[in-house]
Amino acid sequence: MTLSEVAAAxxxxxxxxxxxxxxMIFDAWGAPFLSPDPQSDQVGIDQEKLAQAxxxxxxxxxxxxxLGVAWFYRECYEVSPACLIPRSDTECLVDYAIHHLPPNAxxxxxxxxxxxxxISVLCSRPDCTATALDISPEALALAKRNAQRNGVSDxxxxxxxxxLSYTPDTPFDAMLSNPPYIAHDIISTLxxxxxxxxxxxxDGGEDGLDxxxxxxxxxxxxxxxxxxxxFEIGFDQGEALKxxxxxxxxxxxxxxxxxxxxxxxxxxxxxxxxxxH
Numbered sequence: 001m002t003l004s005e006v007a008a009a010x011x012x013x014x015x016x017x018x019x020x021x022x023x024m025i026f027d028a029w030g031a032p033f034l035s036p037d038p039q040s041d042q043v044g045i046d047q048e049k050l051a052q053a054x055x056x057x058x059x060x061x062x063x064x065x066x067l068g069v070a071w072f073y074r075e076c077y078e079v080s081p082a083c084l085i086p087r088s089d090t091e092c093l094v095d096y097a098i099h100h101l102p103p104n105a106x107x108x109x110x111x112x113x114x115x116x117x118x119i120s121v122l123c124s125r126p127d128c129t130a131t132a133l134d135i136s137p138e139a140l141a142l143a144k145r146n147a148q149r150n151g152v153s154d155x156x157x158x159x160x161x162x163x164l165s166y167t168p169d170t171p172f173d174a175m176l177s178n179p180p181y182i183a184h185d186i187i188s189t190l191x192x193x194x195x196x197x198x199x200x201x202x203d204g205g206e207d208g209l210d211x212x213x214x215x216x217x218x219x220x221x222x223x224x225x226x227x228x229x230x231f232e233i234g235f236d237q238g239e240a241l242k243x244x245x246x247x248x249x250x251x252x253x254x255x256x257x258x259x260x261x262x263x264x265x266x267x268x269x270x271x272x273x274x275x276x277h
Contacts, residue, residue: 013058060192082138110177115143238262
């Protein structure tokens with residue numbers, strides 16, 4: 001099949017960005033598809049594998065799971081149905097950490113999934129180290145492979161544990177997380193693609209705030225007083241995070257993503273409560 005034929009098949013299957021996804025399929029599998037003539041026969045692609053990919057995508061299986069990889073920030077990640085698919089929305093969480101972690105910081109990445117948050121931070125901050133935690137053995141194995149793939153495995157420790165029951169022996173300089181934050185009843189209304197992702201990584205409880213509620217209450221078990229927690233949030237959760245933080249005498253700054261939506265909550269001690277050195 002040619003590039004244009006793959007695009008047509010995807011479009012017929014109801015895929016919105018059919019042309020773009022066809023190019024991604026050819027690119028990921030190494031075909032030299034960027035010829036002057038888009039109708040020309042393409043080489044280097046297993047036609048049976050290509051047909052299977054089209055059939056799976058037309059059933060609205062996420063493209064990243066079909067290809068087995070996803071690009072995030074400046075890195076490439078192995079992905080599978082064991083983890084959330086890394087998305088550009090989360091890049092502002094990574095960007096904040098890169099620019100605000102103190103020198104030689106040791107930070108915690110809670111609910112690490114593919115490992116993309118911790119690993120991309122470490123790739124841009126060679127002075128830092130991380131501990132990455134997840135409840136899923138399959139996700140943690142994936143994150144370990146991604147750390148090796150991106151050259152940071154010597155600066156990251158992996159921990160199999162439940163985020164809501166884990167307490168570190170000593171606090172971290174910061175805690176980062178893209179946690180489950182979708183309200184339980186909303187999940188069934190989401191796209192087929194999103195519903196293919198692990199429910200444990202999506203379901204934030206009745207109102208989507210279970211994770212944040214727990215950590216605002218117990219924040220200084222996880223970070224030093226001068227540290228910060230940086231959490232991805234839903235586009236409509238900024239005010240709720242401010243209220244939760246205020247209830248526990250914490251400062252909360254909301255950062256918007258590239259689309260102008262509330263996306264990251266940075267939570268820390270109120271300035272006068274931070275120890276002076």
